[in-house]
Amino acid sequence: MTSPGTTTVDVVVFGAGAGGMTAALVCALHGLDVLLCEKSGQVGGTTATSAGTIWVPGTRQARDAGMNDTIADASRYLGAIIGAADDRREIYLNTAADAVEYLDRNTDVKFSIYAKHPDYLANCPGSTIAGRALAPLPFDGRLLGRDFKRLRPPIGEFMALGGMMISRDDIDPLTRPFASLASFKKAASLVWRHALDRLLYSRGTRLLMGNALAARLFYSLRRNNVPVWLSTSLHDLVTDGTGVCGAVAQVNGEPRGIVARRGVILATGGFGGSIERLNEHVRPGLAHALAFAGAEGDGMRTAAAVGAAIELDHESPVFWTPVSDTRWLEGGRGAYPHLALDRSKPGLIAVNAAGRRFVDEAVSYHDFVLAMHRSHETTPTIPAWLVCDRAFIEKYGLGRIPPGARGWSWAVRNGYLVEAGTIDALAGKIAVDAAGLRSSIDQNNRSADTGEDETFGKGSTEFDRNNGDPENKPNPCIGRIEARPYYAMPVYPSTLGSSIGLKADADGRVLGANGKPIAGLYACGNDMASIMRGTYPGPGITLGPALVFGYRAAVAIAAGKG
């Protein structure tokens, strides 16, 4: 039934992150009349601030690069970590590459394979060093024209020089421009392009990582004339006798009915951005969320109200990363994610309040935080302290302090970093047991000489070593801590996104308590329970499924699967 305050479409999608934008785009490409509604004033969600990597085995890009991975190996790998496969996981493994290929051929959403990006649990059977992780191709933000300002920017922590995005490959030339002619040329061209950008734009337009992915999706939506309503929030789902037939949205604060003839797709990003929801569903006292603040569980809440089931039995309800607190720099919720650049380098240990190590510091960000929580059960480990010396920071940087920095007294003054001339004094300043810290550093220095970390095996996996320093011998991840002064930086658990979410089938159809699909209701992205079930097997395990299940939901609706 249509009334003056009502809009009627085939499909309405709520949430303009990777999941929602992919679903809306594929709906349009299948000839459906689709409307994409986004709660905030910009598209992109957490996707726009992410690293943008997708974990998709069996792609053409991997084959073209001569990588000989197989779906059977990928399946064996996930099986070893998560246990027996369900339908959704098997279908993901067998169709994800087709979805990536479809986007590559029909849209501007394009990826390249990483030459090397090991799976995170590299000792498990079926793991690979390369072949499953893909990066979005960089994107020229100028192509978005006036829409550029409608794309959510990356976090300040991923930018330099007031808005220039930097990738891992840019760090070396930018921090050591005079190391070679090639370094100098690259650094000069990056800075020149950025200087030109800043004459016309509020930030750099050379978009990388998750910002490039969000921009590519948005650009493709615009090229296919898909209407995107910003400041439009899902409020409630509407049902008739057979299932979900529409929604009530708030458009700029005004209620509006949206009738959806073929389906409603929920892609509101899960609940990983809401401190309130995290304290309620995960653990009290959590104070940091790197996921976008707009991802506050609206999809799950509205779906549960019409009988949707929520999958709760995951190894972890959310995906984690350790962060250092940069609020003093950016204001608001600033946090630097310690994803890979510093923890794995030689000459750093992480300790709890007893001054003791509790983990192989080079494990994945998710596993690092799980270890913090485990250690915290017996010894205060929130925050955990990253401890190193002057030579480490000079060479590798630490958190927000980049490698090659000439000085970091500003960080000490701000309390971002704690400095002391002796280990005992450092322990005193951070209220950590001094004898424990001394013993941990002594043990680390012995391990640096032998190359063996007998307690936690730092540097023993391909994943660890890939993020270490290959020139450091005998172990690329273990080095002496001895050049005064000594430093400590506190890190806290923070979320990248949620894992628990709506139960759904492989076509994104949301299931009710009876295990049957609720007609007309679909979910993708973090609104759908993760197929990884709270484990973090490799780079890109949330965005890969977001794209693939967004694509599959759209194809299912077009095919009339109700």
Ligand SMILES: Cc1cc2nc3c(=O)[nH]c(=O)nc-3n(C[C@H](O)[C@H](O)[C@H](O)COP(=O)(O)OP(=O)(O)OC[C@H]3O[C@@H](n4cnc5c(N)ncnc54)[C@H](O)[C@@H]3O)c2cc1C
């Ligand atoms: C620093 C960082 C790095 C990361 N790197 C990676 C990576 O490399 N690979 C990977 O796989 N994952 C990565 N992640 C995690 C990944 O970014 C998220 O899991 C993913 O972006 C979630 O996508 P989504 O489409 O579900 O949600 P989002 O991208 O968060 O989009 C959801 C959108 O829905 C909107 N919304 C919310 N409520 C409503 C409502 N009621 N009505 C309408 N709209 C609504 C939100 O405003 C938001 O724009 C990273 C995360 C962070 C923080």
